[in-house]
Amino acid sequence: MRTxxxxxxxxxIFASGLKEILxxxxxxxxxxxxxxxxxxxxxxDQGYTADLLILDLHxxxxxxxxxxxxxLRDYPNVKKLVLSMHRTDSTIELCKNLGADGxxxxxxxIQVLLESIQSIIKGGIFFNDTPASxxxxxxxxxxxxxxxQYYISKREIEVLQLILNQFETNEISEMLNLSxxxxxxxxxxxxxxxxxRNLAGLVNLLKKFTDF
Numbered sequence: 001m002r003t004x005x006x007x008x009x010x011x012x013i014f015a016s017g018l019k020e021i022l023x024x025x026x027x028x029x030x031x032x033x034x035x036x037x038x039x040x041x042x043x044x045d046q047g048y049t050a051d052l053l054i055l056d057l058h059x060x061x062x063x064x065x066x067x068x069x070x071x072l073r074d075y076p077n078v079k080k081l082v083l084s085m086h087r088t089d090s091t092i093e094l095c096k097n098l099g100a101d102g103x104x105x106x107x108x109x110i111q112v113l114l115e116s117i118q119s120i121i122k123g124g125i126f127f128n129d130t131p132a133s134x135x136x137x138x139x140x141x142x143x144x145x146x147x148x149q150y151y152i153s154k155r156e157i158e159v160l161q162l163i164l165n166q167f168e169t170n171e172i173s174e175m176l177n178l179s180x181x182x183x184x185x186x187x188x189x190x191x192x193x194x195x196x197r198n199l200a201g202l203v204n205l206l207k208k209f210t211d212f
Contacts, residue, residue, distance in 0.1 A: 037062030102126030
């Protein structure tokens with residue numbers, strides 16, 4: 001059975017070139033191509049399926065970070081390969097936490113692209129096309145950096161990761177064995193420490209810290 005792949009990238013020339021590469025492989029069935037994240041979620045919400053989603057981080061209306069959060073929650077069986085020019089270690093760590101199975105640069109050789117797809121389809125991960133750490137934020141790790149700079153506790157980090165993955169208060173409560181009231185308190189404290197009011201503000205803040 002051929003692997004069904006869909007693409008989400010708002011750069012038409014790049015997406016077209018990617019389609020040409022994938023169409024040469026008889027083991028792959030190339031499905032739809034989308035220009036923004038909302039179109040991707042609408043596709044799955046309408047009952048369509050895919051084995052692998054190849055997506056860019058920078059897209060209008062809904063970007064790749066937001067898409068991965070929804071996908072991890074609602075469609076966890078769909079594999080995800082991120083293609084981006086922004087590959088700091090902190091960005092890679094964030095993508096891993098959002099359920100990405102791999103991440104390579106848009107400037108990667110075609111062979112690296114094909115190897116990453118093959119590895120992910122077989123159930124592996126592909127993050128070996130990564131930059132070297134070059135500052136303290138990247139060496140310490142993205143979430144460790146947040147904890148140190150904003151005095152966020154280990155439990156608050158756990159809640160933060162689930163919030164980013166679009167889980168609701170009651171779901172977080174069950175997953176962490178906490179009362180809904182405690183989860184709400186953690187959420188409020190996290191937002192206050194980070195100086196944001198809602199999930200959109202949280203995502204925008206994290207983008208700044210990941211050079212995204």
